[in-house]
Amino acid sequence: MKVFLKTEDEIELMRKANQLVGSTLAELAKHIKPGVTTFQLDKVADEFIRDHGAIPTFKDYPNPFGSPFPASICTSVNEVVVHGVPDKKTILKEGDIISIDCGTLLNGYNGDSCYTFCVGEVTDEVKKLLTVTEQALYLGIDNAVAGNHLGDIGHAVQTYCESNGYGVVRELTGHGIGRAMHEEPKVPNYGVRGNGILLKEGMCLAIEPMITMGDRHIGLMPDRWTIRTLDQKPAAHFEHTIVVRKGKAEILSTFE
Numbered sequence: 001m002k003v004f005l006k007t008e009d010e011i012e013l014m015r016k017a018n019q020l021v022g023s024t025l026a027e028l029a030k031h032i033k034p035g036v037t038t039f040q041l042d043k044v045a046d047e048f049i050r051d052h053g054a055i056p057t058f059k060d061y062p063n064p065f066g067s068p069f070p071a072s073i074c075t076s077v078n079e080v081v082v083h084g085v086p087d088k089k090t091i092l093k094e095g096d097i098i099s100i101d102c103g104t105l106l107n108g109y110n111g112d113s114c115y116t117f118c119v120g121e122v123t124d125e126v127k128k129l130l131t132v133t134e135q136a137l138y139l140g141i142d143n144a145v146a147g148n149h150l151g152d153i154g155h156a157v158q159t160y161c162e163s164n165g166y167g168v169v170r171e172l173t174g175h176g177i178g179r180a181m182h183e184e185p186k187v188p189n190y191g192v193r194g195n196g197i198l199l200k201e202g203m204c205l206a207i208e209p210m211i212t213m214g215d216r217h218i219g220l221m222p223d224r225w226t227i228r229t230l231d232q233k234p235a236a237h238f239e240h241t242i243v244v245r246k247g248k249a250e251i252l253s254t255f256e
């Protein structure tokens with residue numbers, strides 16, 4: 001397993017790619033409202049990313065089980081956990097949640113971040129799922145410091161989410177990120193303190209809790225992309241790309 005440590009020059013390039021992801025999500029936030037289709041959101045993102053000189057990494061991303069990803073962002077509504085495919089039929093309505101996962105390639109380096117947005121007013125139950133998932137991401141990031149182990153990140157995410165009665169998806173993980181969107185190591189959202197590789201300054205990681213309101217089990221839909229909860233209860237997904245530092249991780253994909 002090869003885990004690349006990035007130089008400060010590389011981190012600067014990673015920051016640019018990731019800030020563009022952050023500003024794309026901020027741009028999308030302005031368009032999220034009842035009546036909008038996920039196809040329209042994809043158009044906004046694709047144009048915004050290309051206008052800023054980058055490539056939307058998800059477009060044509062290969063799928064070992066089917067056709068390449070047809071869009072530039074993943075739009076995962078309600079019970080869809082990840083990899084929702086934007087289309088003209090999915091019209092947002094009041095009370096929905098939508099996780100938008102976005103990736104950019106800029107000057108040879110990758111950005112990757114996800115945010116779960118509310119469409120209008122959502123129930124208190126759903127609000128809590130989003131709050132806990134976002135807090136879990138930050139607890140994971142707090143543990144991504146030099147000298148800790150990879151398992152410390154997952155342990156922090158898992159214990160916090162499970163103590164709130166939520167499910168932690170096991171089949172999908174965070175990852176190293178750099179010249180490739182998915183590099184070593186895998187960054188699970190569960191784990192044991194002190195287990196896994198030692199974290200070193202300069203490791204760039206995408207930390208991304210995928211948390212379910214009900215049971216944690218997921219299924220792949222016939223389009224071979226969409227992954228949803230089996231019990232069809234909602235799921236949330238928050239992701240940041242960070243760089244491991246001494247004392248405190250630095251978030252590269254700042255939102256706005």
Ligand code: LMR
Binds near residue numbers: 082101113175206208
């Ligand atoms: C991710 O967060 O890793 C995504 O952006 C892409 C994927 O394959 O889920």
Ligand code: MG
Binds near residue numbers: 112114
């Ligand atoms: Mg992502």
Ligand code: MG
Binds near residue numbers: 112113175206208
């Ligand atoms: Mg990712």
